[in-house]
Amino acid sequence: MKHQQAAEILRDYLKSEQNRITPERFEVMDAALDHEGHFGADDLFIEMKNQKSRVSRATVYKTLELLVQCDLISKRNFGENLTRYESNFRKQTHDHLICMDCGRIVEFMTPKVKKLPDEIAASLDFKVESYSFNIFARCKNIKECRYYKEKQKQ
């Protein structure tokens, strides 16, 4: 197990919910937390498969939802009808700018946004569960963007 501290969080969560503690769940957790940046459930499954893991697609999908529930990872959606996840472990909460030209996803912090969800939800008589703030943008100088050039090659 690579992520001892996270494993403890997952174990406690599974216990508290009376879910079973299985090796597959920790295997998925390790793979997910190892991942840099954002990833889809299927991506992770394929990767694990390539690394000779025997964990099934169904288990990967289900376990990722458990990891969201115990706050080890976050669920994101950048408007492509595709669920993405990213590790929360040792990371600050942040928002995203998605470049519509080169596909880059840039993370940024916005103290100004942080307290808004609570204020707004309260005024409408709701309590906040989570929020998403995404900016869709384009490179200011696309001709010099190496990510865009790379993308064009494909």
Added chain:
Amino acid sequence: MKHQQAAEILRDYLKSEQNRITPERFEVMDAALDHEGHFGADDLFIEMKNQKSRVSRATVYKTLELLVQCDLISKRNFGENLTRYESNFRKQTHDHLICMDCGRIVEFMTPKVKKLPDEIAASLDFKVESYSFNIFARCKNIKECRYYKEKQKQ
């Protein structure tokens, strides 16, 4: 044609892009702008079909993208891996609070958010195309929420 003013916008856009002006496109436009609230492409197709329209599914999907491009409708995604649209016509820009209990989507205005995307994008050397700010929340008093009760019946 129900929406003369919108039709003009669409016609101008199609001309400027050298796209053809077809009756199907105006039929989809009328149906989309008639729609209250948020709708999926397939919903719209089914509805039109029920009203004896002969426009095909493919055309509905493609035309909705054109309507987004000429800013008559907006594209939304509330994290369900399903694209939703809503009319922009005679409406102010707004953001959304999605209730995870009752499924309601509440619209709100946030002057405080409006200028943030520009500031942030500029500082990262991008130019804003659009942004989304969604709050996922729960009813403060779910037991008295009639939308939740209704949902439970299903």
Added chain:
DNA sequence: ATTGCTGCAAAACGTTTGCACCTAT
């Protein structure tokens, strides 16, 4: 006359489900 658009059906895509078997409790 020439593209581009349409309708149809089939395919693609990410995701979920049903079921028999297995395993943590």
Added chain:
DNA sequence: ATAGGTGCAAACGTTTTGCAGCAAT
């Protein structure tokens, strides 16, 4: 012993595509 979890494949729902015929330019 018994839920609950797993792996597999099949099903699902939304969206995209390929293609032959049609219609706007």
